Amino acid sequence: MKKGATPELDSKWWSKNKAKTMKKSGLGAELKSFETLKAKAELSGQTDAEIAKAYADTLKQLKVVKTKIPVAIKACNDKLHKDTVEALKKYPKIIQAEETRLTQLAKDYAAKAKGGGKKDDATAPKQKKGKPGKIWGKNVWTELAKVYKTDWIKQAKGGDLELVLNSDIIDVLEDEGDYVTPQQMVDDCNALFKRLLKDVVDTARKIDAAVGKKTPQEVDKLRENFAPMVNRFVASYKADFEKIPKVRWAKFQARKTAYKNYQIETGLKITQSTLGVAGAAAGIVGTGGAGLVLGIVGLVRSVAALAKEIHKAAQEAETVGKALVKDLNTLQVRYRTAEGQAKKTQGAAEVGGSVLKGILGVDAPFIATLPKCDDNFTLWGNKVDGLSVKARKTSADVMKGIKACEALETKLKNASDKKAQKIYQNLRKARVGLSSALDGTSDLMGRVTKEDKARPVVKKVLEELKSTNPKYADVFDRAFPALVNLGLAGASAGVSYADATAKTLDHVKTSLGLFNDIASEGQSQLEATLG
Incomplete structure (x- = not known):
């Protein structure tokens, strides 16, 4: 506990500030009961008699809290918990002031109730229903x-x-x-x-x-x-x-x-x-074989252009994600350093959030890195969201192409014309390429799903570190291991964004080359061959 601390009649304050290695005293539980009764007394909509009784019950509980102070002092070690004992000895004066206040409130409301101030016994005006x-x-x-x-x-x-x-x-x-x-x-x-x-x-x-x-x-x-x-x-x-x-x-x-x-x-x-x-089946034009081929070519060209955009965006997301992880690691390193300093000066049992805040509050690397994390977290989230939307559109368009290929293959499978058979073979290869491209977008979405799980954890970490009284142990001892398990950023999360999008782009390019080869026959020739 911080030297010279002023105690509060609050269970959270006690839990946060007491010496962690002291024996159990039951003080925290009694403070919690006191808070509950006090809150009940302050609820609106009660009669004066109900409020008077609630304050009387709160007063009784405060007396129970008072009996736990010597128990808590006895639970301390004179050498290790000197600051905690010093704070506990201030409690009686604080309790006495609160007793005086609660006693007066209980008397005041009891007097009002005795004087006929119970609205429950009155008759309300006849109801006039409003709009x-x-x-x-x-x-x-x-x-x-x-x-x-x-x-x-x-x-x-x-x-x-x-x-x-x-x-x-x-x-x-x-x-x-x-x-x-x-x-x-x-x-x-x-x-x-x-x-x-x-x-x-x-x-x-x-x-x-x-x-x-x-x-x-x-x-x-x-x-x-x-x-x-x-x-x-x-x-x-x-x-x-x-x-x-x-x-x-x-x-x-x-x-x-x-x-x-x-x-x-x-x-x-x-x-x-x-x-x-937006329809999933829209975009394939023509009912005949030639129209279907040309429709697929146009679709795959647009997919190829989108795949280039995604690949570039994926590389940017990868860069920002790695920068975010690097900065988060810096925060953890600075925290561990501060923790080590605190243990040397305070002793392991007495290291608290206020001590760590005092050290980290003047630690230049920690101070400089936290806003960088904030900025990169926002940018990273935007990049990942953009990738997610584009990947879903790519998947939908690729599926249109695959279905169109399957429909045309069925038409050409038993064709005897040599040109038709050549188109059929290229068509099969192109469809395989599109299927492999679809696998790439699936890998990308798998990575997005992993980082979607990590995102709320990162957000919570940054919000906690920016709060007035950060819970450093919750952040660095519990949240950070969770981020490691989720595989935040880089290859540790499985396939990288850049790898997944490169796979999609390569296969789309291969398929597009085959479709361009088919389309090079020209519309009139295709119509003559395919109808």
Whole structure:
């Protein structure tokens, strides 16, 4: 514990600042019970009598806390825990001041209750129902975009949810000084919406996962059904949303019986969702063999151009990711150095966050590296997101090409014409190249998935290190090993971005060369040969 520390009647303060090697005393548990009772006494919407009793119970618990102070002092080692003992000896004066305050509060509220100040015994005015007023709202598509991005959802409309209730109920709560109940309604709605959104996200993920496993036409059908499915999800949750204000209002009425006859009316306003989607089967032109070949050539050329972009972006993402890992490693090295210094001066048992913060707060490499991590983390995330979107588009386009090749191969398989057979052989080789390119994009998405798991851990690490009182042990002893296990950046994560995209680019180029060779026959000759 820091020398000269002033103790607080707070279990978290005690847990954080006490000497870690001292024996158990039970002080932390009693402080926690004290905090719980104190919070109960401060809840809004109670009668004066209820508040008086709650403060009396809190006062009793504070006396229990007081009995634990000598126990905690006895649990300390005089030599190792001198600073902790010094702080514990300050507790009685702090407890006495709090006892005086709580005693007065309990007396004041008891006097109010005795004087007839119980609103529960009064009769409230006759209810005048107000117009429906919004207490909570979300948009499905806006919230979906925050947690899951996919390139086939376009021009989303609707998806608004608004929970309303008669406005006189809100007026009553405000008049009673109860701001907790409305907030609880909002919190409950947010928790329920989180479950609804998970259903929506899981469905979108399944549709994306179908690319490469189902035909483009089947994928298109899944995408077309997505908005109607979202509407069905929303409808299934409607009754649960509308119950939330009713349940919270009933609890308020149990405390405030003056309003027992007031009726609450709730409703969930829903704007039906519609969605324009990018088709998985679009882009292959022509019904005859020649038109199909030329359509495939155009598609593969666009895939090749996109593959070049992805490869360049992948190299950039790899560079930024490695820079981020290097900087994170620097932070860890500086932390270990600071930890070693602290142990020399404080002793292993007494190294705390405040001591480490004091050392790292003036450590130039640590100070300079932290903002670099922040910047690279944001840039890295943007690069990875861009790769993910482009890789999904590439996969979809390659699948279109493969399906088109299969359709044309079926036409040409038994052709006797020599030119048709030559086209058939090149077509087979080109299709194999496209399949190998698809494997490359699959490897890329596997790497993206790994780093998607690592990203929230990195974010949490950086947020903690920038906080007022960083929990260094949580960051460097627990979070960092997790990042190592997730294989953040470089070849340690499996195949690298650059390797995966290079594989895709090489195979696409090979296929494009074969298709160009086929197309060199010219449209008129192809039509004569293939129809």
